[in-house]
Amino acid sequence: MALHQATASAPVNIACIKYWGKRDTKLILPTNSSLSVTLDQDHLRSTTTSRADPSFERDRLWLNGVEEEIKDGGRTATCIAELKRLRREEVEDKQPNEPKLSTYAVHIASYNNFPTAAGLASSASGFAALVSSLAQLYSLPVSPSTLSLIARQGSGSACRSLYGGFVAWDQGSNPTGIDSLAREVAPQSHWPDIHALICVVSDDKKGTSSTSGMQRTVETSELLQHRINHVVPQRLKAIEEAILKKDFDSFAQITMADSNQFHAVALDTEPPIFYLNDVSRAIIALIVEYNRVSVAAGRGRRAAYTYDAGPNAVIYTLKENVKEIVELVVKYFPQREGSFKDVFELFAGVDVAATEGKVVEG
Ligand code: DP6
Numbered sequence: 171m172a173l174h175q176a177t178a179s180a181p182v183n184i185a186c187i188k189y190w191g192k193r194d195t196k197l198i199l200p201t202n203s204s205l206s207v208t209l210d211q212d213h214l215r216s217t218t219t220s221r222a223d224p225s226f227e228r229d230r231l232w233l234n235g236v237e238e239e240i241k242d243g244g245r246t247a248t249c250i251a252e253l254k255r256l257r258r259e260e261v262e263d264k265q266p267n268e269p270k271l272s273t274y275a276v277h278i279a280s281y282n283n284f285p286t287a288a289g290l291a292s293s294a295s296g297f298a299a300l301v302s303s304l305a306q307l308y309s310l311p312v313s314p315s316t317l318s319l320i321a322r323q324g325s326g327s328a329c330r331s332l333y334g335g336f337v338a339w340d341q342g343s344n345p346t347g348i349d350s351l352a353r354e355v356a357p358q359s360h361w362p363d364i365h366a367l368i369c370v371v372s373d374d375k376k377g378t379s380s381t382s383g384m385q386r387t388v389e390t391s392e393l394l395q396h397r398i399n400h401v402v403p404q405r406l407k408a409i410e411e412a413i414l415k416k417d418f419d420s421f422a423q424i425t426m427a428d429s430n431q432f433h434a435v436a437l438d439t440e441p442p443i444f445y446l447n448d449v450s451r452a453i454i455a456l457i458v459e460y461n462r463v464s465v466a467a468g469r470g471r472r473a474a475y476t477y478d479a480g481p482n483a484v485i486y487t488l489k490e491n492v493k494e495i496v497e498l499v500v501k502y503f504p505q506r507e508g509s510f511k512d513v514f515e516l517f518a519g520v521d522v523a524a525t526e527g528k529v530v531e532g
Pocket of ligand 1 (some may be wrong): 184185187188189198293324325326327328380384478479
């Protein structure tokens with residue numbers, strides 16, 4: 171009897187150029203390209219184990235030990251179906267002696283190693299790990315960018331977690347989505363000094379989800395059209411250049427401008443969406459002042475804030491500034507209930523997935 175099982179993990183990523191808006195909600199095709207930094211595997215990752223067995227009656231999924239329903243035609247079902255199709259086409263049809271794993275149901279268990287207190291969404295690392303673990307289980311001879319096409323259909327931002335380092339998600343133009351995939355801009359080793367600080371302002375789950383919020387923005391915001399057509403393309407080019415040149419001042423300027431515009435577009439939505447709170451705005455003011463002093467001293471910007479669909483700040487900075495910034499944040503935001511919870515220091519950009527795949531003969 172063979173045991174067909176594989177485990178893989180994938181890290182969280184935080185966008186510098188935000189994805190916000192879909193042109194196809196089923197295939198998850200974005201209205202603009204985006205770019206992110208993949209965070210440290212050791213601190214923030216999802217780890218997923220998948221097993222295929224002829225005795226399993228149906229596909230099942232557990233998240234942090236709690237079973238979740240796999241809805242027909244839903245995002246998880248789509249990812250599983252796509253990977254089974256690849257198993258059939260790439261392995262079983264070509265090598266008839268391989269076991270017909272695509273015909274077995276799968277059981278999938280996924281865990282996050284980050285506390286819910288980190289206040290971070292887990293869909294990016296979660297779907298990236300799910301897709302990686304099934305790809306290993308099925309011994310698929312495919313590249314991370316092919317896997318990113320599938321992870322994208324789980325959650326848009328998940329496609330960027332298939333790579334470590336600095337990652338672009340090219341929006342593509344083909345209606346099938348075949349060219350809407352992740353691309354490595356530079357590996358983590360290119361610029362290992364970049365660190366990320368996560369300032370947990372609130373770990374509440376309340377608010378508008380990314381999925382429904384961005385759909386409302388697409389339907390109602392005029393500013394989004396300006397962003398898509400006249401801002402993001404130039405910004406992407408400029409930030410890629412900044413990354414390749416290790417120009418932190420430009421990287422910071424673009425990252426903060428894009429976070430600001432993303433929240434402006436949320437505010438331009440009908441009804442408006444507010445993701446930042448007073449503490450988030452006070453952290454912005456602190457970083458602006460920190461950079462003002464730094465620029466005046468001829469050192470350029472040394473920190474960049476960015477916010478996703480919630481009030482928690484991620485601050486990118488170079489390693490040499492981490493201690494100073496943590497001290498500032500803790501000084502101005504003494505940790506107390508309702509104001510500011512915690513600050514996590516993370517090293518950005520470690521390469522993806524120390525993975526382990528196995529087929530055990532038993
Ligand atoms: C603000 O990837 O969570 O974090 O594709 O609907 O699952 P779905 O949305 P999701 O949106 C992420 C939005 C963001 C920006 C970003 O990560 O680029």
